Amino acid sequence: MTASPQDWAVGALQALAHDTRLSVFRMLVQAGADGLMAGEIAQKLSVPPSTLSHHLANLERAGLATSERESRVIRYRADFGGMRRLLAFLMEDCCQGDPLVCADILEITACRP
Amino acid sequence: MTASPQDWAVGALQALAHDTRLSVFRMLVQAGADGLMAGEIAQKLSVPPSTLSHHLANLERAGLATSERESRVIRYRADFGGMRRLLAFLMEDCCQGDPLVCADILEITACRP
DNA sequence: TCCATAATTCGAGAAATATCGAAATATAAG
DNA sequence: CTTATATTTCGATATTTCTCGAATTATGGA
Numbered sequence: 001m002t003a004s005p006q007d008w009a010v011g012a013l014q015a016l017a018h019d020t021r022l023s024v025f026r027m028l029v030q031a032g033a034d035g036l037m038a039g040e041i042a043q044k045l046s047v048p049p050s051t052l053s054h055h056l057a058n059l060e061r062a063g064l065a066t067s068e069r070e071s072r073v074i075r076y077r078a079d080f081g082g083m084r085r086l087l088a089f090l091m092e093d094c095c096q097g098d099p100l101v102c103a104d105i106l107e108i109t110a111c112r113p
Numbered sequence: 114m115t116a117s118p119q120d121w122a123v124g125a126l127q128a129l130a131h132d133t134r135l136s137v138f139r140m141l142v143q144a145g146a147d148g149l150m151a152g153e154i155a156q157k158l159s160v161p162p163s164t165l166s167h168h169l170a171n172l173e174r175a176g177l178a179t180s181e182r183e184s185r186v187i188r189y190r191a192d193f194g195g196m197r198r199l200l201a202f203l204m205e206d207c208c209q210g211d212p213l214v215c216a217d218i219l220e221i222t223a224c225r226p
Numbered sequence: 227t228c229c230a231t232a233a234t235t236c237g238a239g240a241a242a243t244a245t246c247g248a249a250a251t252a253t254a255a256g
Numbered sequence: 257c258t259t260a261t262a263t264t265t266c267g268a269t270a271t272t273t274c275t276c277g278a279a280t281t282a283t284g285g286a
Contacts, residue, residue, distance in 0.1 A: 006135065013130035016203075018244085019123050025203075029215075032208030039262060048246055053264050055244095072253050072262050080208075084218040087200060090129070090138075095145030095193075102142075105197040131274085151233060161276055166234050168274095185232050185283050 008063065009089045012082060015062035020047055021055045028065060028078035035068075035077035121176065122202045125195060128175035133160055134168045141178060141191035148181075148190035 003011070016022050024041055042052040056076055059065040063082035068075050095101035116124070129135050137154055155165040169189055172178040176195035181188050208214035 006132065010130060010132050010135055013126050013135065014243095017123060017126035017130040019119070020244095022119065022123055022126065026205070029204065029208065030206045032211055032214050037262085038264095042263095049263065050246055050248090050265080051244080054246095057264080069252085069263095074263065078208075080215045080218055083203070083215070087218065090196070091142065092139070093143045095142065095191075098145055101145050102193045102196070105193055105200065127273095152231095155233095162233065163235080163276055163278090164274080167276095170234080182233095182282085187233065 005089055009086055012062045012064055012086045015058050015064055018055070020045060020052070021059055024052075024055060024076075025059060025064060025078065028076060029083075031078070033077065035075045037073045037075055039073065041076070118202055122199055125175045125177055125199045128171050128177055131168070133158060133165070134172055137165075137168060137189075138172060138177060138191065141189060142193075142196075144191070146190070148188045150186045150188055152186065154189070 016025055023045055027036060027041060027044070038052065038056060039049070041047075041056075042049050045052070047055075056065065056067070060067055060076075063085070064079050065082075066077050066079050068077075091102070091105070129138060136158055140149060140154060140157070151165065151169060152162070154160075154169075155162050158165070160168075169178065169180070173180055173189075176198070177192050178195075179190050179192050181190075204215070204218070207218075
Protein backbone atom coordinates (compact mmCIF):
# COMPACT_ATOMS: atom_id res chain seq x y z
CA MET A 1 0.00 0.00 0.00
CA THR A 2 3.01 2.28 0.42
CA ALA A 3 3.27 4.23 -2.79
CA SER A 4 6.66 4.88 -4.36
CA PRO A 5 7.97 8.43 -4.02
CA GLN A 6 7.14 8.97 -7.67
CA ASP A 7 3.58 7.73 -7.34
CA TRP A 8 3.11 9.79 -4.23
CA ALA A 9 4.40 12.89 -6.01
CA VAL A 10 2.05 12.34 -8.95
CA GLY A 11 -0.84 12.16 -6.50
CA ALA A 12 0.26 15.34 -4.75
CA LEU A 13 0.65 17.21 -8.04
CA GLN A 14 -2.68 15.91 -9.27
CA ALA A 15 -4.28 17.25 -6.10
CA LEU A 16 -2.80 20.69 -6.71
CA ALA A 17 -3.55 20.67 -10.42
CA HIS A 18 -7.07 21.97 -10.08
CA ASP A 19 -8.29 25.51 -9.81
CA THR A 20 -10.39 25.07 -6.68
CA ARG A 21 -7.95 22.76 -4.89
CA LEU A 22 -5.01 25.03 -5.64
CA SER A 23 -6.94 27.95 -4.18
CA VAL A 24 -7.79 25.89 -1.11
CA PHE A 25 -4.21 24.78 -0.63
CA ARG A 26 -2.86 28.30 -0.92
CA MET A 27 -5.44 29.58 1.52
CA LEU A 28 -4.27 26.91 3.96
CA VAL A 29 -0.61 27.73 3.37
CA GLN A 30 -1.30 31.38 4.04
CA ALA A 31 -3.42 30.61 7.07
CA GLY A 32 -0.48 28.79 8.64
CA ALA A 33 -0.90 26.89 11.90
CA ASP A 34 -4.44 28.17 12.51
CA GLY A 35 -5.80 26.51 9.40
CA LEU A 36 -9.38 27.08 8.28
CA MET A 37 -12.80 25.47 8.80
CA ALA A 38 -14.31 23.58 5.89
CA GLY A 39 -17.37 25.81 5.82
CA GLU A 40 -15.29 28.94 5.90
CA ILE A 41 -13.41 27.79 2.82
CA ALA A 42 -16.59 26.80 0.98
CA GLN A 43 -18.08 30.19 1.65
CA LYS A 44 -15.01 32.19 0.61
CA LEU A 45 -14.70 30.25 -2.63
CA SER A 46 -18.44 29.95 -3.32
CA VAL A 47 -18.20 26.20 -3.82
CA PRO A 48 -21.03 23.84 -2.81
CA PRO A 49 -20.17 21.94 0.39
CA SER A 50 -20.29 18.51 -1.22
CA THR A 51 -17.97 19.57 -4.00
CA LEU A 52 -15.54 21.16 -1.59
CA SER A 53 -15.61 18.09 0.59
CA HIS A 54 -14.32 15.99 -2.30
CA HIS A 55 -11.54 18.45 -2.91
CA LEU A 56 -10.52 18.57 0.74
CA ALA A 57 -10.49 14.79 0.92
CA ASN A 58 -8.35 14.76 -2.21
CA LEU A 59 -5.80 17.11 -0.68
CA GLU A 60 -5.72 15.12 2.51
CA ARG A 61 -5.31 11.79 0.70
CA ALA A 62 -2.48 13.35 -1.24
CA GLY A 63 -0.65 14.26 1.96
CA LEU A 64 -0.96 18.01 1.51
CA ALA A 65 -3.51 18.77 4.18
CA THR A 66 -4.65 17.48 7.55
CA SER A 67 -8.04 17.60 9.20
CA GLU A 68 -9.13 17.71 12.80
CA ARG A 69 -12.64 17.76 14.13
CA GLU A 70 -13.44 20.43 16.70
CA SER A 71 -16.90 19.69 17.99
CA ARG A 72 -19.13 20.42 15.03
CA VAL A 73 -16.62 21.91 12.63
CA ILE A 74 -13.60 20.40 10.92
CA ARG A 75 -10.39 22.36 10.78
CA TYR A 76 -8.08 21.86 7.84
CA ARG A 77 -4.41 22.78 7.78
CA ALA A 78 -1.71 22.69 5.10
CA ASP A 79 0.70 19.79 5.58
CA PHE A 80 4.05 21.51 5.27
CA GLY A 81 5.89 18.22 5.57
CA GLY A 82 4.13 16.99 2.44
CA MET A 83 4.87 20.24 0.71
CA ARG A 84 8.54 19.94 1.52
CA ARG A 85 8.60 16.35 0.37
CA LEU A 86 7.11 17.36 -2.97
CA LEU A 87 9.50 20.24 -3.61
CA ALA A 88 12.48 18.09 -2.66
CA PHE A 89 11.38 15.37 -5.05
CA LEU A 90 11.06 17.81 -7.93
CA MET A 91 14.51 19.28 -7.38
CA GLU A 92 16.32 16.06 -6.54
CA ASP A 93 19.81 15.79 -8.07
CA CYS A 94 19.13 19.04 -9.81
CA CYS A 95 21.20 20.11 -12.81
CA GLN A 96 24.26 18.02 -12.05
CA GLY A 97 25.30 20.15 -9.10
CA ASP A 98 25.85 23.24 -11.20
CA PRO A 99 24.41 26.05 -9.07
CA LEU A 100 24.42 28.47 -11.96
CA VAL A 101 21.46 26.75 -13.54
CA CYS A 102 19.06 26.77 -10.65
CA ALA A 103 20.72 28.44 -7.65
CA ASP A 104 18.17 31.23 -7.34
CA ILE A 105 15.26 28.86 -7.67
CA LEU A 106 15.11 28.61 -3.91
CA GLU A 107 15.38 32.34 -3.28
CA ILE A 108 11.69 32.33 -2.76
CA THR A 109 9.60 34.86 -0.98
CA ALA A 110 8.40 32.35 1.54
CA CYS A 111 8.95 33.04 5.20
CA ARG A 112 12.57 32.94 6.32
CA PRO A 113 14.24 33.21 9.68
CA MET B 114 -4.43 35.21 -23.94
CA THR B 115 -2.21 35.97 -20.95
CA ALA B 116 -3.22 33.53 -18.25
CA SER B 117 -3.48 34.68 -14.64
CA PRO B 118 -0.75 33.41 -12.31
CA GLN B 119 -3.25 30.97 -10.85
CA ASP B 120 -4.31 29.61 -14.21
CA TRP B 121 -0.71 29.31 -15.27
CA ALA B 122 0.14 27.43 -12.08
CA VAL B 123 -2.74 25.02 -12.57
CA GLY B 124 -1.44 24.29 -16.06
CA ALA B 125 2.09 23.73 -14.78
CA LEU B 126 0.89 21.41 -12.02
CA GLN B 127 -1.34 19.52 -14.44
CA ALA B 128 1.67 19.01 -16.67
CA LEU B 129 3.66 17.54 -13.80
CA ALA B 130 0.75 15.48 -12.48
CA HIS B 131 1.33 12.51 -14.73
CA ASP B 132 3.67 9.60 -14.28
CA THR B 133 5.42 9.86 -17.64
CA ARG B 134 5.61 13.64 -17.71
CA LEU B 135 6.94 13.80 -14.17
CA SER B 136 9.65 11.32 -15.12
CA VAL B 137 10.50 13.39 -18.19
CA PHE B 138 10.65 16.60 -16.22
CA ARG B 139 12.90 15.12 -13.57
CA MET B 140 15.19 13.68 -16.23
CA LEU B 141 15.46 17.17 -17.72
CA VAL B 142 16.06 18.77 -14.32
CA GLN B 143 18.82 16.30 -13.64
CA ALA B 144 20.30 16.70 -17.10
CA GLY B 145 20.73 20.42 -16.46
CA ALA B 146 21.87 22.75 -19.23
CA ASP B 147 22.63 19.92 -21.66
CA GLY B 148 19.04 18.76 -21.81
CA LEU B 149 18.07 15.60 -23.68
CA MET B 150 16.93 14.66 -27.19
CA ALA B 151 13.29 13.65 -27.63
CA GLY B 152 14.25 10.23 -28.98
CA GLU B 153 16.64 9.61 -26.14
CA ILE B 154 13.85 10.23 -23.64
CA ALA B 155 11.37 8.03 -25.51
CA GLN B 156 13.85 5.19 -25.54
CA LYS B 157 14.81 5.46 -21.87
CA LEU B 158 11.18 5.52 -20.79
CA SER B 159 9.94 3.02 -23.39
CA VAL B 160 7.16 5.33 -24.52
CA PRO B 161 5.96 5.45 -28.16
CA PRO B 162 7.24 8.58 -29.92
CA SER B 163 3.80 10.00 -30.61
CA THR B 164 2.74 9.62 -27.00
CA LEU B 165 5.95 11.19 -25.76
CA SER B 166 5.57 14.05 -28.19
CA HIS B 167 2.24 14.97 -26.64
CA HIS B 168 3.78 14.93 -23.21
CA LEU B 169 6.74 17.07 -24.26
CA ALA B 170 4.41 19.56 -25.92
CA ASN B 171 2.36 19.63 -22.74
CA LEU B 172 5.42 20.44 -20.61
CA GLU B 173 6.52 23.12 -23.03
CA ARG B 174 3.07 24.71 -23.21
CA ALA B 175 3.03 24.73 -19.43
CA GLY B 176 6.27 26.70 -19.30
CA LEU B 177 8.32 23.93 -17.73
CA ALA B 178 10.46 22.92 -20.69
CA THR B 179 11.98 24.45 -23.79
CA SER B 180 12.80 22.88 -27.12
CA GLU B 181 15.41 23.66 -29.73
CA ARG B 182 15.92 21.91 -33.03
CA GLU B 183 19.46 20.79 -33.81
CA SER B 184 19.45 19.56 -37.37
CA ARG B 185 17.38 16.41 -37.23
CA VAL B 186 16.92 16.06 -33.51
CA ILE B 187 15.10 18.25 -31.00
CA ARG B 188 16.74 19.03 -27.70
CA TYR B 189 14.53 19.58 -24.67
CA ARG B 190 15.61 21.34 -21.50
CA ALA B 191 13.93 21.99 -18.16
CA ASP B 192 12.76 25.59 -17.82
CA PHE B 193 14.12 26.53 -14.43
CA GLY B 194 12.48 29.94 -14.60
CA GLY B 195 9.08 28.26 -14.85
CA MET B 196 9.99 25.94 -12.02
CA ARG B 197 10.93 28.85 -9.82
CA ARG B 198 7.75 30.67 -10.72
CA LEU B 199 5.69 27.66 -9.71
CA LEU B 200 7.42 27.10 -6.36
CA ALA B 201 7.17 30.81 -5.54
CA PHE B 202 3.45 30.78 -6.30
CA LEU B 203 2.83 27.81 -4.03
CA MET B 204 4.68 29.37 -1.11
CA GLU B 205 3.49 32.93 -1.55
CA ASP B 206 2.69 34.72 1.72
CA CYS B 207 3.37 31.46 3.47
CA CYS B 208 2.10 30.84 7.01
CA GLN B 209 1.76 34.50 8.00
CA GLY B 210 5.51 35.05 8.18
CA ASP B 211 6.01 32.57 10.98
CA PRO B 212 9.22 30.76 10.05
CA LEU B 213 8.57 28.01 12.57
CA VAL B 214 5.86 26.53 10.41
CA CYS B 215 7.72 26.18 7.15
CA ALA B 216 11.26 27.47 7.55
CA ASP B 217 12.95 24.21 6.70
CA ILE B 218 10.77 23.65 3.67
CA LEU B 219 13.39 25.32 1.53
CA GLU B 220 16.32 23.40 3.01
CA ILE B 221 16.22 21.23 -0.01
CA THR B 222 18.92 19.02 -1.38
CA ALA B 223 19.00 20.88 -4.68
CA CYS B 224 22.26 22.38 -5.84
CA ARG B 225 23.52 25.29 -3.75
CA PRO B 226 26.42 27.66 -4.11
C1' DT C 227 15.85 13.84 -56.65
C1' DC C 228 15.02 9.92 -53.64
C1' DC C 229 15.53 7.73 -49.40
C1' DA C 230 16.16 7.39 -44.37
C1' DT C 231 15.65 9.31 -39.88
C1' DA C 232 13.55 12.22 -36.10
C1' DA C 233 9.77 14.10 -34.51
C1' DT C 234 5.01 16.00 -34.69
C1' DT C 235 0.04 16.14 -35.72
C1' DC C 236 -4.32 13.78 -36.54
C1' DG C 237 -8.10 11.12 -34.94
C1' DA C 238 -11.04 8.47 -32.25
C1' DG C 239 -12.00 5.15 -28.72
C1' DA C 240 -10.83 4.16 -23.74
C1' DA C 241 -10.15 5.76 -19.17
C1' DA C 242 -10.11 8.92 -15.50
C1' DT C 243 -12.00 13.17 -13.09
C1' DA C 244 -15.32 16.76 -11.84
C1' DT C 245 -19.80 18.24 -10.42
C1' DC C 246 -23.49 18.77 -7.19
C1' DG C 247 -28.24 17.49 -5.33
C1' DA C 248 -30.01 14.21 -2.19
C1' DA C 249 -29.30 11.29 1.59
C1' DA C 250 -26.54 10.05 5.56
C1' DT C 251 -23.54 10.92 9.68
C1' DA C 252 -21.77 13.43 13.70
C1' DT C 253 -22.24 16.81 17.24
C1' DA C 254 -24.50 20.07 20.17
C1' DA C 255 -28.40 22.45 22.22
C1' DG C 256 -33.13 22.92 23.83
C1' DC D 257 -35.75 12.95 22.06
C1' DT D 258 -36.17 16.37 18.68
C1' DT D 259 -34.21 19.86 16.06
C1' DA D 260 -30.44 22.52 13.92
C1' DT D 261 -25.84 22.80 12.04
C1' DA D 262 -21.52 21.18 9.79
C1' DT D 263 -19.76 18.07 6.90
C1' DT D 264 -19.36 13.84 4.31
C1' DT D 265 -20.86 10.02 1.23
C1' DC D 266 -23.60 8.36 -2.62
C1' DG D 267 -24.68 8.25 -7.35
C1' DA D 268 -25.22 9.38 -12.00
C1' DT D 269 -23.98 12.55 -15.64
C1' DA D 270 -20.82 15.56 -17.98
C1' DT D 271 -16.28 16.72 -19.15
C1' DT D 272 -11.55 16.15 -19.79
C1' DT D 273 -7.44 13.67 -20.53
C1' DC D 274 -4.70 9.67 -22.25
C1' DT D 275 -3.06 6.58 -25.71
C1' DC D 276 -0.91 5.20 -29.92
C1' DG D 277 -1.16 3.78 -34.98
C1' DA D 278 -1.21 6.17 -39.24
C1' DA D 279 -0.21 10.08 -41.82
C1' DT D 280 2.61 14.29 -42.14
C1' DT D 281 6.53 17.57 -41.78
C1' DA D 282 11.47 18.68 -41.45
C1' DT D 283 16.25 17.72 -42.19
C1' DG D 284 20.40 15.64 -44.15
C1' DG D 285 22.91 12.46 -47.12
C1' DA D 286 23.66 9.50 -51.38
